[in-house]
Amino acid sequence: MKNIRNFSIIAHVDHGKSTLSDRLIQICGGLSLREMSSQVLDSMDLERERGITIKAQSVMIKYKAKIKTYFLNFIDTPGHVNFSDEVSRSLSACEGALLIVDAAQGVEAQTVANCRNALNLNLKVLPVLNKIDLPNANPEKVSQDIENIIGISMKNSVKCSAKTGFGILELLEQIIKKIPSPSGDINNPLQALVIDSWFDKYLGVVFLIRIKNGYIKIKDRIQVINKKITYQVEKLGILPQKENKKTLLCGEVGWIICGIKNISSIIVGETITSYIKPAQKSLPKFKKLNQKFTLDFFPTHPDQYSYFKDALMKLQLNDTALYYEPDMSKILGLGFRCGFLGLLHLEIIQSRLEREYNISLIVTAPTVGYEIISINGKKVYIDNPSKLPNMNNIKKIREPIAKCNIITPIKYIGNIIKLCVENRGKQKSLVYHQTQIMISYDIPLSELVLNFFDRLKAISSGYASLEYTFKKFKTSKLMKIDIFINSVKIDSLSTVTHKNNVIHIAKLIIKNIKKFMPRHQFDIPIQAKISNTVIARETIKQLRKNVISKCYGGDVSRKKKLLQKQKRGKKKMKNFGSVSIPPEIFSSIIAINKK
Numbered sequence: 001m002k003n004i005r006n007f008s009i010i011a012h013v014d015h016g017k018s019t020l021s022d023r024l025i026q027i028c029g030g031l032s033l034r035e036m037s038s039q040v041l042d043s044m045d046l047e048r049e050r051g052i053t054i055k056a057q058s059v060m061i062k063y064k065a066k067i068k069t070y071f072l073n074f075i076d077t078p079g080h081v082n083f084s085d086e087v088s089r090s091l092s093a094c095e096g097a098l099l100i101v102d103a104a105q106g107v108e109a110q111t112v113a114n115c116r117n118a119l120n121l122n123l124k125v126l127p128v129l130n131k132i133d134l135p136n137a138n139p140e141k142v143s144q145d146i147e148n149i150i151g152i153s154m155k156n157s158v159k160c161s162a163k164t165g166f167g168i169l170e171l172l173e174q175i176i177k178k179i180p181s182p183s184g185d186i187n188n189p190l191q192a193l194v195i196d197s198w199f200d201k202y203l204g205v206v207f208l209i210r211i212k213n214g215y216i217k218i219k220d221r222i223q224v225i226n227k228k229i230t231y232q233v234e235k236l237g238i239l240p241q242k243e244n245k246k247t248l249l250c251g252e253v254g255w256i257i258c259g260i261k262n263i264s265s266i267i268v269g270e271t272i273t274s275y276i277k278p279a280q281k282s283l284p285k286f287k288k289l290n291q292k293f294t295l296d297f298f299p300t301h302p303d304q305y306s307y308f309k310d311a312l313m314k315l316q317l318n319d320t321a322l323y324y325e326p327d328m329s330k331i332l333g334l335g336f337r338c339g340f341l342g343l344l345h346l347e348i349i350q351s352r353l354e355r356e357y358n359i360s361l362i363v364t365a366p367t368v369g370y371e372i373i374s375i376n377g378k379k380v381y382i383d384n385p386s387k388l389p390n391m392n393n394i395k396k397i398r399e400p401i402a403k404c405n406i407i408t409p410i411k412y413i414g415n416i417i418k419l420c421v422e423n424r425g426k427q428k429s430l431v432y433h434q435t436q437i438m439i440s441y442d443i444p445l446s447e448l449v450l451n452f453f454d455r456l457k458a459i460s461s462g463y464a465s466l467e468y469t470f471k472k473f474k475t476s477k478l479m480k481i482d483i484f485i486n487s488v489k490i491d492s493l494s495t496v497t498h499k500n501n502v503i504h505i506a507k508l509i510i511k512n513i514k515k516f517m518p519r520h521q522f523d524i525p526i527q528a529k530i531s532n533t534v535i536a537r538e539t540i541k542q543l544r545k546n547v548i549s550k551c552y553g554g555d556v557s558r559k560k561k562l563l564q565k566q567k568r569g570k571k572k573m574k575n576f577g578s579v580s581i582p583p584e585i586f587s588s589i590i591a592i593n594k595k
């Protein structure tokens with residue numbers, strides 16, 4: 001175990017984690033050049049297209065130091081705030097973390113958040129100033145900011161360029177020196193933390209585990225502590241190698257396959273032990289993040305429902321931050337209420353469902369969860385506006401408030417304060433540092449989750465960064481808008497919004513529906529209501545069939561008769577006929593919320 005080092009690579013988005021990981025692999029000769037053809041670690045198609053890391057990836061490489069050979073297990077983690085769940089899980093498997101900071105860009109919000117996360121787990125943090133080759137790199141000032149803002153010493157930091165390879169050998173030496181080897185005892189009963197899982201078409205469920213005590217070998221019977229689940233290990237090994245090993249030892253990170261083809265439960269975060277000689281205690285679980293908003297997914301083809309359910313299960317196996325439960329809409333039928341950490345998380349899951357599983361979806365408007373206090377004092381949590389009781393029965397609605405930390409170069413501060421105020425933010429603190437300002441605001445989560453981040457990036461030319469956590473529920477003047485199409489309430493279009501925005505949002509929704517709604521043989525009223533009062537309305541005009549076209553000449557009374565007959569017929573259709581609502585209407589509500 002003395003020659004093993006387990007560490008995560010953490011940073012703000014784009015500071016160079018994946019490039020550095022590739023460079024480490026290349027220098028240690030872990031993979032062939034062919035395998036290195038593109039960034040090895042950002043391997044999901046979506047990751048290549050978007051140029052971001054979505055899934056944490058674990059790799060073992062051998063580093064031949066002067067005297068000994070070391071086994072380095074490292075995990076490249078995502079930098080985007082929407083994937084912080086992945087980061088927390090990776091950190092739980094390690095003794096150390098490389099904190100990568102772009103020496104030109106400086107400290108950013110996720111640099112701080114990820115580093116605090118690592119320090120809270122008692123990990124040894126090794127600061128690395130990357131992109132030292134850039135002409136505008138300023139390692140001295142950035143070092144001072146790291147010391148002041150995060151509070152870690154920069155005495156032993158490493159300066160490098162993942163792009164040119166400068167400083168990488170020095171970094172490897174520091175990893176060996178500074179990051180502790182794993183503790184634990186191979187003679188103790190097995191304790192292994194499940195840090196990730198995924199579904200392989202041929203092999204079934206694969207678990208990625210970190211062995212904290214004992215060892216595991218092929219044919220071992222294992223059980224999940226505190227759950228009545230047992231498995232038999234069929235195959236095991238260490239990434240990136242696909243070939244099997246015979247054992248995984250204390251201190252190692254590796255994969256196991258137990259021939260599970262039907263997913264019955266997600267055990268990521270649980271502790272595995274031996275069935276014959278079990279450990280009594282579970283390892284500490286990692287912090288689970290709460291989903292920031294929920295919305296409904298309905299398969300466009302209702303017969304895809306059970307296939308869709310299976311796909312969600314497989315995705316959840318690989319993404320424990322995804323939450324879902326069955327839901328039903330009178331209009332759209334059976335679907336799932338799903339929870340996400342942010343808009344990017346939603347986009348990724350939706351793309352994966354469409355690409356990997358070929359499922360086309362109707363997506364409803366996202367909403368945060370609210371605490372409802374009814375007139376009789378009962379408190380309920382509601383994450384779907386259509387389930388909100390009648391406003392007359394509600395005493396208070398409490399909305400979630402987030403504590404936000406924004407880090408920005410000084411020149412953008414004016415615009416950023418304006419943005420926070422427009423989004424109902426309350427300033428908590430403002431601190432000046434060498435190159436950056438750190439500003440804290442309490443902002444309602446509903447204002448934050450959809451477009452705040454994009455607007456912040458736009459007004460700061462991409463330089464400001466944001467990190468936020470749930471703080472509390474707070475009473476607020478919120479109202480529910482119901483949407484009626486042809487006098488029928490469309491439950492999946494209900495939305496909750498602040499009193500001051502009600503008319504504006506209602507008008508936007510109605511206008512939007514009008515844009516997508518096809519014309520029918522009769523007029524279709526579209527109304528937005530609060531309780532029973534209409535606050536916005538539009539009408540989709542009928543498609544008028546020219547019934548008098550064959551009536552030549554000037555017989556006025558004949559023409560009138562025909563038109564009246566047509567009117568009676570249309571009235572009947574309107575009352576009994578149903579309108580068809582195109583799926584785009586539901587998805588387009590997301591765009592409204594983003595405005």
Ligand SMILES: Nc1nc2c(ncn2[C@@H]2O[C@H](COP(=O)(O)OP(=O)(O)OP(=O)(O)O)[C@@H](O)[C@H]2O)c(=O)[nH]1
Binds near residue numbers: 164
């Ligand atoms: N000049 C220079 N560019 C670098 C260096 N390291 C990385 N880059 C570039 O910075 C950009 C972001 O690098 P990535 O490795 O994808 O960053 P990341 O931190 O993994 O990003 P996420 O995975 O999205 O969190 C890419 O265009 C890299 O080529 C470096 O040392 N010098």
